[in-house]
Amino acid sequence: MWRTREGLLAMLTGGPNNASLAAGYGRYDGRLFQSVFSQTGASVRFNPPNAITRTFNTTPNILNVADPSLGFVFVPGPQTARISLTIPDPNLEMPTTTKWSLSLERGMPWRSTLKIAYEGNHNDKRLKYAQGNLPVSPLAGGIVVVDDPNNAPAAGFPDLRGVKIDRIASDVLCAGTGFLPGLTTNAQCPNPVPIANNEISARVPRVNERRPDPRYGTNLLISNAAEAWYDGLELEWIKRIAKGLQFQIAYTYSKSVDTTSEATFVGAGDNNQNGPNKQFAKGLSRFHTPHRFTFNGSYRLPFFAGQRNVAAIVLGGWQLSGVVKLVSGTPFTVIDGSPRDLNFDGFAEGRPILVDPSILGAKINDPARSQQQLPLSAFRQATFTDSIDAIVPRNAFYGDAFHNVDLGLYKSFEGLRRGQRVTLRIEAYNVFNWVQFGFPTTDITSASFGRIVSTSNAYAPRRMQIAIKYVY
Numbered sequence: 001m002w003r004t005r006e007g008l009l010a011m012l013t014g015g016p017n018n019a020s021l022a023a024g025y026g027r028y029d030g031r032l033f034q035s036v037f038s039q040t041g042a043s044v045r046f047n048p049p050n051a052i053t054r055t056f057n058t059t060p061n062i063l064n065v066a067d068p069s070l071g072f073v074f075v076p077g078p079q080t081a082r083i084s085l086t087i088p089d090p091n092l093e094m095p096t097t098t099k100w101s102l103s104l105e106r107g108m109p110w111r112s113t114l115k116i117a118y119e120g121n122h123n124d125k126r127l128k129y130a131q132g133n134l135p136v137s138p139l140a141g142g143i144v145v146v147d148d149p150n151n152a153p154a155a156g157f158p159d160l161r162g163v164k165i166d167r168i169a170s171d172v173l174c175a176g177t178g179f180l181p182g183l184t185t186n187a188q189c190p191n192p193v194p195i196a197n198n199e200i201s202a203r204v205p206r207v208n209e210r211r212p213d214p215r216y217g218t219n220l221l222i223s224n225a226a227e228a229w230y231d232g233l234e235l236e237w238i239k240r241i242a243k244g245l246q247f248q249i250a251y252t253y254s255k256s257v258d259t260t261s262e263a264t265f266v267g268a269g270d271n272n273q274n275g276p277n278k279q280f281a282k283g284l285s286r287f288h289t290p291h292r293f294t295f296n297g298s299y300r301l302p303f304f305a306g307q308r309n310v311a312a313i314v315l316g317g318w319q320l321s322g323v324v325k326l327v328s329g330t331p332f333t334v335i336d337g338s339p340r341d342l343n344f345d346g347f348a349e350g351r352p353i354l355v356d357p358s359i360l361g362a363k364i365n366d367p368a369r370s371q372q373q374l375p376l377s378a379f380r381q382a383t384f385t386d387s388i389d390a391i392v393p394r395n396a397f398y399g400d401a402f403h404n405v406d407l408g409l410y411k412s413f414e415g416l417r418r419g420q421r422v423t424l425r426i427e428a429y430n431v432f433n434w435v436q437f438g439f440p441t442t443d444i445t446s447a448s449f450g451r452i453v454s455t456s457n458a459y460a461p462r463r464m465q466i467a468i469k470y471v472y
Contacts, residue, residue, distance in 0.1 A: 022101075132220070138166050138344065168200060245300075318409060322406065335351055340383075366437075400436050438454045
């Protein structure tokens with residue numbers, strides 16, 4: 001049995017009634033918002049044949065109240081072309097979060113407390129947008145082309161209905177050149193190359209023929225297929241007010257990982273995460289900040305305390321307060337603006353190949369050196385001989401950190417009459433005018449790749465204000 005007055009336990013707890021140990025575990029259901037199904041990315045309202053979108057931009061009668069559709073007549077019957085649907089999972093559930101924590105809090109000298117805590121959570125059944133009815137790759141065994149009018153051949157092309165497409169041509173880049181309509185020789189493929197009916201290539205991908213359901217193109221699937229994980233170590237020191245001084249200091253070291261940070265496409269900067277390969281999408285969260293330090297406090301200046309002379313009225317009784325925030329930059333993904341479907345599964349891998357792994361985790365925060373911090377030579381475009389494993393991870397680089405100091409100086413003066421007071425507030429925000437830069441250009445096909453061209457949306461330049469309040 002350990003006694004709180006002795007040894008290591010006494011050192012950790014400070015003695016009896018001076019420390020507390022707490023643990024917690026919980027499971028919580030989240031919420032699916034209606035906007036998930038009405039945004040541009042996933043609007044079930046426009047699923048055919050129940051709705052139609054028409055654009056009128058010519059005169060006359062653009063606004064014809066008597067005939068808003070301008071003569072359009074819906075004719076029931078089978079569809080005559082491939083369509084794409086938005087398909088919510090019929091078993092869609094509320095997202096679920098499991099949380100756990102352990103903390104030790106003990107009293108400290110100077111009327112203060114110190115807290116050390118660990119917090120973790122697993123967010124399951126998160127909302128994910130994914131692509132459905134993708135073509136089946138020969139690497140996955142191939143597929144027999146369905147006998148359907150939508151798979152009927154165009155003029156000059158072979159009829160593949162009933163054929164099993166199960167091979168990638170040996171000349172993956174040029175097979176089909178010179179043997180099919182429109183596939184003429186070019187600088188990349190200067191010679192004709194035959195292609196068999198059961199083969200595909202970069203020039204003859206036969207995407208639609210390889211779809212499981214020939215009635216549709218690429219559908220958008222809304223499901224609970226995403227996950228997130230968080231682990232954080234927290235330190236907090238709180239000093240209660242004594243002799244005019246109080247403050248709170250907190251530091252968090254954490255890691256947040258997910259397979260989708262923003263399902264509905266409105267999260268800026270998070271790209272290429274809705275493919276069929278879950279491991280390809282897993283990476284640091286868009287909002288991941290490994291280090292976060294905050295300080296807030298106030299101090300009543302002791303000068304001229306208890307005095308009633310003119311100097312005390314003017315110079316005494318001032319209170320100084322401040323807020324300090326030091327936060328690591330959030331991550332971003334390097335992308336390839338000319339994506340390639342490396343394994344012919346219908347999803348174009350929109351990230352380049354990483355040539356120099358030593359730059360992983362680099363901080364890109366200096367406009368004068370950003371193209372040296374994130375050199376184009378560290379990447380190259382993927383080719384059909386590359387493995388997906390060689391592609392740069394999602395959210396593998398960091399933007400500029402956020403550093404900010406706000407200060408305030410306050411004093412109350414007695415008014416001319418009893419019960420009246422005048423309060424003077426002098427406040428300065430971002431006192432040191434620290435600039436927070438935005439992300440660099442992340443597309444390796446851009447001439448400005450790696451260049452920081454703007455400040456962050458969170459940046460606000462130094463601002464000072466003075467306020468006087470008269471209470472009567």
